[in-house]
Amino acid sequence: MNRVPKIYVIFLLALFSGLLACHPLLPVPEFTSGEADFTNYLAVGNSLTAGFSDAELYLEVQSNSYPALIAAQMKTSFKQPLVKDEYGVLGPHLTLSLSTNCLGDPGLRPVPVTGILDSGNTNNIFQSEGPFNNMGVPGIRAIHLGLPGYGLLNPYFGRFQSSMLSSVLNDAMLIQPTFFTCWLGSNDILTYALNGGNDNNNPFFNISDKAMFESSMNVILSTLTANGAKGVVANIPDISGIPFFNLIPYDGLILDQAGADALTQYYASEGIVFDVGNNPFIIEDLSQSSPGFRPMQAGELLLMSIPQDSLKCGSWGSLRPIPAKYVLNTGEVDLIQQATRDFNDIIANLCDLYNLPLLDMNHYFESVKSGIYFNGINFSSKYISGATFSLDGIHPTQRGYAMIANEFIRVINNRYHASIPWVDVGAYPGVKFP
Amino acid sequence: MPFSLAGGFQVYLQGNRQIAMGLCGVGLVQDAAGLSINPASLSFLKQNSVYLGGNLILANTAYRQQYPGQYTTNSLPSTGTPFNVYANVGLMADKRMQLGVGVYTPYGSSIAWPEGWIGRFAMVETKLQTIYYQPTIAYRISEKLGVGAGFIYARGSMLLRKALPIDGQDGSEGSLSMQGSGNGFGFNISAFYKAGKQINIGFDYQSSVKLLLLNGQADFSVPLSLAASFPDTKFSSSITLPAMLSFGFGYHPSHEITLAFDINYNLWSSYDTLSFDFAVNNSTLKDIHSPRLYRNAVAFRLGAEYLLKNKWAFRGGAFYDMSPVQDGYLTPETPDSDKIGISFGFGVKPIDRLSIDASFLYAEGALRSDTNIESGFSGSYKTKILIPGLSLQFSF
Numbered sequence: 001m002n003r004v005p006k007i008y009v010i011f012l013l014a015l016f017s018g019l020l021a022c023h024p025l026l027p028v029p030e031f032t033s034g035e036a037d038f039t040n041y042l043a044v045g046n047s048l049t050a051g052f053s054d055a056e057l058y059l060e061v062q063s064n065s066y067p068a069l070i071a072a073q074m075k076t077s078f079k080q081p082l083v084k085d086e087y088g089v090l091g092p093h094l095t096l097s098l099s100t101n102c103l104g105d106p107g108l109r110p111v112p113v114t115g116i117l118d119s120g121n122t123n124n125i126f127q128s129e130g131p132f133n134n135m136g137v138p139g140i141r142a143i144h145l146g147l148p149g150y151g152l153l154n155p156y157f158g159r160f161q162s163s164m165l166s167s168v169l170n171d172a173m174l175i176q177p178t179f180f181t182c183w184l185g186s187n188d189i190l191t192y193a194l195n196g197g198n199d200n201n202n203p204f205f206n207i208s209d210k211a212m213f214e215s216s217m218n219v220i221l222s223t224l225t226a227n228g229a230k231g232v233v234a235n236i237p238d239i240s241g242i243p244f245f246n247l248i249p250y251d252g253l254i255l256d257q258a259g260a261d262a263l264t265q266y267y268a269s270e271g272i273v274f275d276v277g278n279n280p281f282i283i284e285d286l287s288q289s290s291p292g293f294r295p296m297q298a299g300e301l302l303l304m305s306i307p308q309d310s311l312k313c314g315s316w317g318s319l320r321p322i323p324a325k326y327v328l329n330t331g332e333v334d335l336i337q338q339a340t341r342d343f344n345d346i347i348a349n350l351c352d353l354y355n356l357p358l359l360d361m362n363h364y365f366e367s368v369k370s371g372i373y374f375n376g377i378n379f380s381s382k383y384i385s386g387a388t389f390s391l392d393g394i395h396p397t398q399r400g401y402a403m404i405a406n407e408f409i410r411v412i413n414n415r416y417h418a419s420i421p422w423v424d425v426g427a428y429p430g431v432k433f434p
Numbered sequence: 435m436p437f438s439l440a441g442g443f444q445v446y447l448q449g450n451r452q453i454a455m456g457l458c459g460v461g462l463v464q465d466a467a468g469l470s471i472n473p474a475s476l477s478f479l480k481q482n483s484v485y486l487g488g489n490l491i492l493a494n495t496a497y498r499q500q501y502p503g504q505y506t507t508n509s510l511p512s513t514g515t516p517f518n519v520y521a522n523v524g525l526m527a528d529k530r531m532q533l534g535v536g537v538y539t540p541y542g543s544s545i546a547w548p549e550g551w552i553g554r555f556a557m558v559e560t561k562l563q564t565i566y567y568q569p570t571i572a573y574r575i576s577e578k579l580g581v582g583a584g585f586i587y588a589r590g591s592m593l594l595r596k597a598l599p600i601d602g603q604d605g606s607e608g609s610l611s612m613q614g615s616g617n618g619f620g621f622n623i624s625a626f627y628k629a630g631k632q633i634n635i636g637f638d639y640q641s642s643v644k645l646l647l648l649n650g651q652a653d654f655s656v657p658l659s660l661a662a663s664f665p666d667t668k669f670s671s672s673i674t675l676p677a678m679l680s681f682g683f684g685y686h687p688s689h690e691i692t693l694a695f696d697i698n699y700n701l702w703s704s705y706d707t708l709s710f711d712f713a714v715n716n717s718t719l720k721d722i723h724s725p726r727l728y729r730n731a732v733a734f735r736l737g738a739e740y741l742l743k744n745k746w747a748f749r750g751g752a753f754y755d756m757s758p759v760q761d762g763y764l765t766p767e768t769p770d771s772d773k774i775g776i777s778f779g780f781g782v783k784p785i786d787r788l789s790i791d792a793s794f795l796y797a798e799g800a801l802r803s804d805t806n807i808e809s810g811f812s813g814s815y816k817t818k819i820l821i822p823g824l825s826l827q828f829s830f
Contacts, residue, residue, distance in 0.1 A: 433656075
């Protein structure tokens, strides 16, 4: 019987060893840069690369720009031309607030943030802080990247250019990049789209010339790769996935019987008939002198910049045709989409030429349009609730930018056999509610 | 209360004698704990007894982000304390009829992840507790065959907590907490057959139990401007605790040695969707229908017992338990995978009428990686479980 007490000892030993064993650990993969060298990471691009959001460039979002997030995951130092405050460089950024509209309806609407514009925002910081790894310049077109003196035209570059006659591309090379991301081309099309198709023929609003776009991108990529740097090139998202062009439906004129009858009578000479329910807005039509207006057609787009009070209370779109500068008509939409296809073809061909991986951002935003789930978050292109787009309806939220950072990381890892860890998307906010 | 030991959110800790033998016992006449896994076996117990048992479940799950992510964390330390109480009293000549009642916890699961963890929009904490109350009757038809049946009244409660990806201007993050409790009914029928001097066969069918949670409370925490869109509301829901078919074989090559082999077939496919029907709905607050699409799953169990001088018993066993969770449906709420477990234990009779049984079980889930289709949440999970337990049975 004196053997028996041993069973207690064995039992207790098992209990203690088991307690220690009951904390499973999963080893994490090591970070490696693979065939790439992330020592000097350069980001070239436009407002999307700069970290522009809510209609302005302000410190919080700029600090979490997608290149800054990527650089943090690459564990490489990364200097951005940080702005001074949370207000905005040229004006206030937008914030959500409870307000009443012209109909007296309360609701959450984007309003300019309160505060004071610091006139020193556009003072040049290159001498004290440059050169910079993030060369994203809000508003820049690919065809202007090599333009000397561009800072005179664009204060967002003026504030961190190396000299009065420098170009963005020239300044970008100052950090001697060993690796780069390049996401350009949106503004070569978007400027035209944001201005409702440039009905006044403003030379600054046209879609960039195709040949010029091709040669500019060629110069950009040959310059960036000249010293053997590797990198990734992203292409241009189509406007169909951007809330700015999709928030207001073409047939958003909602009428009751009396309203429909009144408008049908009002437009009797043109034979336009209105029904109860949804009707196409009446828009200005510059292609015909008489009557100079017509109902909007499916596929035509209204811009989010249209004054909401005029639409709701000023009879815009019903008694008064919506001015053409707020409308992309069928021909204009076709031009925009053809240019997007052409420019993306050019980008894809140049990627082949320079042996660079292509990040199909157009495809990514296409998938967001139908809604994707990531880490329990639903990302869609819905305005405000979709988590992807900020209050300006064009630029992503911080959370949206974090998703974009992961898209870059995916392509970099695949192409260069690196193992850059993912950005924690949930750590960055979407639209913030009061 | 209990962390799920077996597949899905099944616990299956019926008694410490059984646990020590790899959770076998459907084909054995052991003690009052047979009431839960094979009521018919009671009819061969030639005694009255009162049984009290409990276990301590120490479980932990590690999570790792999908490659090449470096985020990793562990679930918060979870200690479940499932218990069981059984009593049986024999009637008629030679106690060929047994009346009994059991209170036990066949299903349950509890897991909590650190607040603010990367998967918080999928799940922060989930807790499912069930208690079965089972009055039982067993009758020995002949010296070879016994039958048994029990009526199950089940009570259950659940808690779900997760973060909502809604950001406040004050830096806050939304959250949702849902709590509810309810009850359900089922039955447990079985047969026990002494096929020979050395061989016993047991069969048990435990019906599914649909727990109706009718008066649940959902509490939303969201920024003030959205409070009207996410009102706190009542909800109703139901959870079907699945039916289980069990076969057990007992083999007694000698008086001292018992070998057992059990198969459980868990009809998990009844767990199709987890739905929450909110009393208040609006354009942002819609009812939840979360697909689970569990599949039926099998567990295999082996156990052995050696008797020493009719006073001591030494036991050991092992099992393999297949996960009912299909690829694409793995959640941090039930990070389930095929499990392999070993157990051992001993029993002692310090006096003739008292049995003390201790058991010790260790189980490990296979490393499993998945992306949940519904939430888009990816990662790998690894679970380890340790369960010591103790039972006392007084016979008279």
